[in-house]
Amino acid sequence: MDTPTKPEPAAARTAVADTRPLQVLQQVFGYPAFRGAQQEIIEHVSAGGDALVLMPTGGGKSLCYQVPAIVRHRAGQGVAVVVSPLIALMHDQVGALHEAGVAAAYLNSSLEGDEARRIERELMSGQLVLLYAAPERILTPRFLAMMASLHERGLLSLFAIDEAHCVSQWGHDFREEYLGLSALHEQFPGVPRVALTATADSHTRADIVERLQLQEARLFVASFDRPNIRYTIVEKDEPKKQLLRFIRDEHDGDAGVVYCQSRRRVEETATWLQTEGINALPYHAGLDADVRRRHQDRFLREDGIVVVATIAFGMGIDKPDVRFVAHLDLPKNIEAYYQETGRAGRDGLPANAWMSYGLADVVNQRRMIDESEAEEDFKRLQRGKLDALLALCEAIDCRRVRLLSYFGQPSTPCGNCDNCVSSPETWDATEAARKALSGIYRFRQAGGQRYGAGHLIDVLRGKTTEKVTQHGHQSLSTFGIGADVSEAQWRLVLRQLIALGHVQAEGDYNTLALADSAREVLRGEVPVRLRVPAEPRGRGATGRGERPARGSAGKPPPLPLDAEATERFLRLKAWRAEVAREHNLPAYVVFHDATLAEMAREQPASMQALAAISGVGAKKLEAYGHEILRVLGGETGVISGPD
Numbered sequence: 182m183d184t185p186t187k188p189e190p191a192a193a194r195t196a197v198a199d200t201r202p203l204q205v206l207q208q209v210f211g212y213p214a215f216r217g218a219q220q221e222i223i224e225h226v227s228a229g230g231d232a233l234v235l236m237p238t239g240g241g242k243s244l245c246y247q248v249p250a251i252v253r254h255r256a257g258q259g260v261a262v263v264v265s266p267l268i269a270l271m272h273d274q275v276g277a278l279h280e281a282g283v284a285a286a287y288l289n290s291s292l293e294g295d296e297a298r299r300i301e302r303e304l305m306s307g308q309l310v311l312l313y314a315a316p317e318r319i320l321t322p323r324f325l326a327m328m329a330s331l332h333e334r335g336l337l338s339l340f341a342i343d344e345a346h347c348v349s350q351w352g353h354d355f356r357e358e359y360l361g362l363s364a365l366h367e368q369f370p371g372v373p374r375v376a377l378t379a380t381a382d383s384h385t386r387a388d389i390v391e392r393l394q395l396q397e398a399r400l401f402v403a404s405f406d407r408p409n410i411r412y413t414i415v416e417k418d419e420p421k422k423q424l425l426r427f428i429r430d431e432h433d434g435d436a437g438v439v440y441c442q443s444r445r446r447v448e449e450t451a452t453w454l455q456t457e458g459i460n461a462l463p464y465h466a467g468l469d470a471d472v473r474r475r476h477q478d479r480f481l482r483e484d485g486i487v488v489v490a491t492i493a494f495g496m497g498i499d500k501p502d503v504r505f506v507a508h509l510d511l512p513k514n515i516e517a518y519y520q521e522t523g524r525a526g527r528d529g530l531p532a533n534a535w536m537s538y539g540l541a542d543v544v545n546q547r548r549m550i551d552e553s554e555a556e557e558d559f560k561r562l563q564r565g566k567l568d569a570l571l572a573l574c575e576a577i578d579c580r581r582v583r584l585l586s587y588f589g590q591p592s593t594p595c596g597n598c599d600n601c602v603s604s605p606e607t608w609d610a611t612e613a614a615r616k617a618l619s620g621i622y623r624f625r626q627a628g629g630q631r632y633g634a635g636h637l638i639d640v641l642r643g644k645t646t647e648k649v650t651q652h653g654h655q656s657l658s659t660f661g662i663g664a665d666v667s668e669a670q671w672r673l674v675l676r677q678l679i680a681l682g683h684v685q686a687e688g689d690y691n692t693l694a695l696a697d698s699a700r701e702v703l704r705g706e707v708p709v710r711l712r713v714p715a716e717p718r719g720r721g722a723t724g725r726g727e728r729p730a731r732g733s734a735g736k737p738p739p740l741p742l743d744a745e746a747t748e749r750f751l752r753l754k755a756w757r758a759e760v761a762r763e764h765n766l767p768a769y770v771v772f773h774d775a776t777l778a779e780m781a782r783e784q785p786a787s788m789q790a791l792a793a794i795s796g797v798g799a800k801k802l803e804a805y806g807h808e809i810l811r812v813l814g815g816e817t818g819v820i821s822g823p824d
């Protein structure tokens with residue numbers, strides 16, 4: 182720091198403890214500018230205001246409390262206590278802060294007694310800038326007493342409550358211990374609080390405000406857009422093969438997550454990918470805790486691992502270079518979809534969110550809601566949410582516009598989703614939809630019985646199958662009225678009608694029934710436009726052909742590096758791997774890929790030039806600067822000059 186023997190100009194400048202947020206961002210984290218709402222949030226919290234921050238996954242929530250914590254510590258206001266639900270991740274987060282030269286620590290059950298005492302001493306001395314702990318630890322009498330002592334001395338600077346939606350019973354991450362956190366406000370009323378979450382629905386938000394007593398807090402809703410993520414939803418055909426093709430074509434050697442609905446499907450899919458040469462690992466709640474930890478660890482630390490998981494995987498994982506998130510099955514709702522897909526591309530480089538979707542998904546999700554034990558009110562809410570997701574899947578216009586409008590944010594077509602990249606071929610299915618609904622209606626009139634989609638399509642297409650003659654359905658007025666529409670198209674019409682809620686599929690045989698809203702469609706008041714299905718004449722075809730994946734929107738541009746820069750990039754990566762091993766941290770904690778790529782491209786030749794690269798803060802410059810210059814100069818000899 183102030184060693185007179187090493188008067189590195191950049192380092193010397195940054196040795197002054199500046200309390201301006203932007204300066205802290207630049208010096209400590211090496212980022213040139215705040216992203217979106219960060220500046221306002223950070224200024225507000227640094228000045229002692231309470232805040233509730235809604236920001237999408239990957240939007241940059243951590244800095245919203247880390248920068249204020251540093252600012253306030255530099256101003257003599259002591260330590261920020263960060264409430265975090267997952268012990269597993271505190272280690273890497275604290276490691277990343279150490280790399281940036283910030284005095285941070287965590288207290289959790291993974292520590293030996295001696296280690297915990299040492300950290301408590303550091304805490305009480307006021308040296309620490311941030312302390313991470315789980316809520317159950319924070320609410321112990323011992324910890325509350327320590328905080329009271331700090332508070333008396335004016336050394337309790339901030340409470341940051343991460344993953345604040347855990348306080349709400351509406352979400353799927355509810356944690357009982359979060360309910361106790363209102364005690365913080367009651368016992369330490371003067372200490373500012375910032376609560377952060379990526380869950381944006383109004384129920385959860387109201388719960389957070391009420392249960393954490395944040396009525397006076399300022400609400401910040403950041404942009405929910407993640408422009409570097411490309412959204413693609415394909416029709417489910419042979420899902421595993423479609424997935425494999427997607428990974429091979431667009432993500433060879435990349436890190437990614439594949440979400441499936443059941444443990445069995447996770448196992449099957451992981452095994453299948455392995456036999457196809459993909460480095461895939463399963464992850465679900467049925468696996469041994471040890472196995473899960475090992476798989477998660479490999480995903481974080483090794484390059485190019487694909488984790489196949491149920492939703493049990495991912496919360497709090499902040500690996501920045503996940504290049505794709507794939508859904509083999511439909512998630513529960515748009516919040517879940519957005520949270521899961523948001524784990525891709527946190528580093529801001531191009532990433533893909535890919536999903537395959539079919540009629541069975543619709544039926545299964547509806548059934549899961551219908552058959553759950555929940556109250557009717559809750560079920561109604563869940564159905565509404567599912568409908569919004571289905572509308573997204575069926576959409577023939579910009580996916581992002583729909584996603585953002587779900588979060589209350591208006592936008593224009595994005596140019597970076599499947600429907601924008603190549604607009605789907607569509608047809609006017611208004612007439613066909615009316616015919617399908619009349620078909621269902623006539624069944625009811627002709628004897629009250631209900632039938633499934635297959636039989637309905639046979640009747641509409643005028644096929645005299647055994648079942649048709651047996652039930653006398655060839656004499657219905659709807660028999661043969663839809664012979665001009667292919668079977669594949671009929672399936673799509675029915676799926677759309679089910680997805681839109683005009684038709685319900687019920688019981689073990691998925692028999693079809695009309696919903697109230699079907700009347701408007703029957704009267705022709707609701708125009709229906711559908712995409713042309715993958716195989717317009719699909720009847721006889723088994724669909725085994727090797728046609729290119731539909732909707733696969735092409736590889737996003739890779740890092741724009743030429744051959745020489747790529748070589749430098751690879752040298753830097755090899756060097757980084759060594760440092761990461763030495764420090765027992767994931768490589769991205771040392772430097773992100775994006776930072777190494779910029780170094781490789783810009784070829785900084787001095788410490789000062791290196792300091793200008795995004796992601797190089799003062800501490801990292803001091804610790805690694807000379808080595809990086811050496812690695813960069815290695816082969817070309819630019820740095821060493823004439824001898």
Ligand code: ADP
Nearest residue numbers: 212214215216238239240241242243499501527
């Ligand atoms: P979240 O917690 O909201 O999911 P993170 O806090 O993990 O997101 O941030 C996502 C990534 O974006 C991190 O790798 C972080 O270093 C990076 N990041 C955040 N803010 C900035 C910024 N202003 N400039 C550059 N990178 C940023």
Ligand code: ZN
Nearest residue numbers: 579595598601
């Ligand atoms: Zn779009």
